[in-house]
Amino acid sequence: MKKKKLIIGIIITIVVIIIIAVSAFFLIIPSVKPFNTDKPNVSFVINTKENFNDVLNDLSEKNIIKDKNLIEMYTSVTGKPSLMPGQYTINSKVTVKQFLNILKDQKTITVVIPEGYTVNQIAGIFDKIGMFSKQDFINAVNNYKLPEFIKPVQGRKYQLEGYLFPTTYAFKKGESVNTVIETMINTFVAELDASIKETGVKITPAQINETVTKASIIEKEAKTPEQMKNVSSVIDNRLKANMPLQMDDTVLYSMDKLGENVTKVYDKDLKTQSPYNTYLNKGLPIGPICNPGKQAIEAALKPNNTKYLYYILTSNHSFFTDNFKDFTAEKNKVIN
Template sequence: MGKKVLRGFLITIVFIIVALEIGWYLYSSAINKPFINIEKDEVIEVKENDTLNTVLSRLNEEGKMKNLLMVKVYTKFSSGDKTVKVGTYEIHEDDSIHDFLDKLVSGKDGQYAHKVTIPEGYDIEKIATAVDEAGIVSKDEFLNAIKEYPLPSYVKENPEKRYNLEGYLFPDTYGFDKDVSANEVIEKMIKRFESVLLEIENEEGITLSDDEIEDIIIRASIIEKEIKVDDERPIVAGVINNRLEQGMRLQMDATTVYATQKTADTVTIEDTKVESPYNTYYVKGLPVGPIASPGKVSIEAVLNPKKSDYIFYVLKKGGNGEHVFTDDYEEHKKNMEENGY
């Protein structure tokens, strides 16, 4: 064998060894510490018909896994049962994939004393009712704790607000142990809000200041209550921008419903005259604070509004929550008539 051939052979061998070592390091890291961006006391829910792959894929989409491919290779070739059990599980950043799989398959630590699901668009009053009905803490205890809870730096205290923490208790499914305090419930929901906000910042490549966050959540809360169709949320984010830029009142019914504390979404002429800092028929600009807890999609819509000339929209009668949009008032009146308003 010539010197050149030998040298080439040795270089190839070294390259293969280095590649194998790097591959092994990446594989070991992905297996021994597969999770990232995990908050303290974070939980995940395993739902009916979930598989291990769907759970892992969900975590990956949320930016919480280092290397989904390596983890899937491990789970595919590892022995034992991989059927996950329905439940709510705590997840820790130092969990190995073996530990995590053991939890989900055995159901160990998967059954809290109480579980509650907070849907997108719930306000604090509805959240208080939900945690009460789930047997976690009483409604009065929860509301009293909300009023006294220390505000995060991004929440501006204002005596005109109904609840300073409105909008910041993130909608999700939560598990709680027996005898949990109201403050612990609130803390868990706020931590989840902060976790999702961090995910969004990482995905968007931005860093939001404390002063920006409240403005975003106020807009997102209006969008959450006004709009059911996800594709329309960025459009309405653009409508809000257009109205504010033109010095128009927002005149959005969801803010009036919150201001009047009505149980129905129907708004009357008298309702629009209510002198409330939340009623955007009465005040110029944004309401004094958020009107509900927005989900991730609504927050993302505010950060990525769809540019258009639209300033009016009306709900289609008999549709699936879609709206008709226009930039012309006469056309808007026609759209209202055609849809029974």
């Protein structure tokens, strides 16, 4: 009898310990901070066909979360959140519970459009996150009724290229493609107005296309604000001197290769027949070659006051000059 009571006592003790351990687990885990980073925010993309486990595995492989197993154990009891495709930016200091609630309560899709992306690249982003197919977005861009300040120009790849402002957007689930395009154009208008006020440079509606086309080249050719202002001055100085701009990125756009990590433009590429090719055609190209950001627009509006006509820009080298001989010598140094 005593032995039986002892066994029962041991079993009860074990059960109590298990209950306490499980309770402690589910009390502690929600307050654990899951992200393994010193950065203020964590950004990641959830694609259309991904489930919660796929996302956890991806974040774990990228060393963004500390321990996916703890989160998997917790959600196996509490339930896994249903996910909305999109780009997420979450404060890195949130707890596990807050992280799961953000995923569960997400009613908007966050979309990040990088500066300098083309219409084709933007279409690829929307396709990747499942809002629209790439072709549906491109079709909508081609069929969109142009606002008054955008005049149609025959021969352009996309009439809206340059006017889909690159920034972070939060779109409602199920938002129509035309509403998305309208939002991006309205953002462009607001940012252009802000840039005009900040630079103090006024332009007429007729000068908007020229400004945006110039800014699009600056966006692709330069990286820093100072480089952008210098490239802007080179463009102006070459136009005044009736020199061809000879900007490589206009050639890449002509070849539908802009944004494809092409590291070299060959002599044969420079002969590509296109109204965008500034090696074959003097003046600005027929239209923008990408969608520029605010810094590039401001550089287009207000360039540095220089006599520069040539430049060399690499990932770690910046050189501007008004002398072709100096340019050639510097180019040979960089190549060799």
